[in-house]
Amino acid sequence: MGVLQRYAVRALEGMGLLLFSAMVLDALVQLHRALPLWAWSFALLAIPVAYFCADLLTGVIHWVCDSFGSERTPLWGPLLVGPFRRHHRDPLEITRISLLENLGASAIAGALVLAAWQPQPLEGALAQFATLCGVWTLVFAVVSNLFHRWAHMPSKRKPGWMLVLQTKKLLLDTPTHLRHHRKPYRVNYCILNGWANPVSNRVPWPRLEAALARLGIPTNFD
Numbered sequence: 419m420g421v422l423q424r425y426a427v428r429a430l431e432g433m434g435l436l437l438f439s440a441m442v443l444d445a446l447v448q449l450h451r452a453l454p455l456w457a458w459s460f461a462l463l464a465i466p467v468a469y470f471c472a473d474l475l476t477g478v479i480h481w482v483c484d485s486f487g488s489e490r491t492p493l494w495g496p497l498l499v500g501p502f503r504r505h506h507r508d509p510l511e512i513t514r515i516s517l518l519e520n521l522g523a524s525a526i527a528g529a530l531v532l533a534a535w536q537p538q539p540l541e542g543a544l545a546q547f548a549t550l551c552g553v554w555t556l557v558f559a560v561v562s563n564l565f566h567r568w569a570h571m572p573s574k575r576k577p578g579w580m581l582v583l584q585t586k587k588l589l590l591d592t593p594t595h596l597r598h599h600r601k602p603y604r605v606n607y608c609i610l611n612g613w614a615n616p617v618s619n620r621v622p623w624p625r626l627e628a629a630l631a632r633l634g635i636p637t638n639f640d
């Protein structure tokens with residue numbers, strides 16, 4: 419990527435991060451304002467549920483980026499495919515890049531989803547709960563690459579709180595994630611906290627890819 423193109427991508431990522439933060443804050447304020455007092459415990463339950471759902475979502479996105487498209491595919495290539503492919507070649511690069519580069523592409527994707535979805539307070543506790551789960555899932559999915567970065571950080575650079583949270587598996591822990599970095603790169607796709615890895619590891623990814631290849635969507639998994 420040329421210098422100008424790199425600056426353009428960074429600027430796009432910066433705008434995406436600002437836009438996503440503003441949009442998600444607005445959505446959460448609107449949704450919580452509409453909640454009756456008794457429903458607040460429900461609303462809090464949405465957070466751990468979303469923490470699991472977002473982990474599963476990162477697994478699916480990671481599989482897509484590892485398996486389809488190329489680093490030269492317009493827009494999708496430099497923003498999503500490139501970082502995942504480079505990450506396999508140089509797993510520690512993610513600890514050297516700026517936080518903007520680390521989070522920007524996910525924020526752009528999150529802002530596009532929010533713009534299309536426009537979550538509103540709905541009638542009924544279940545619909546309200548599902549909407550909150552959806553918004554929190556987006557928040558966690560956007561920050562997942564930061565937790566992924568922390569899993570690759572050398573232990574001596576990690577602050578104490580991070581080590582404790584990783585050991586307790588509240589954040590993605592290093593040994594769990596490093597299993598993904600061993601050939602054939604087919605396990606532990608989830609990069610937020612690893613809670614959904616037992617589920618994603620049961621998905622027959624190669625068979626899915628073969629089915630998609632028959633539909634004209636070839637994988638370039640190496």
Ligand SMILES: [Zn+2]
Binds near residue numbers: 480484502506598603
């Ligand atoms: Zn991967």
Ligand SMILES: [Zn+2]
Binds near residue numbers: 505509570599
């Ligand atoms: Zn990794």
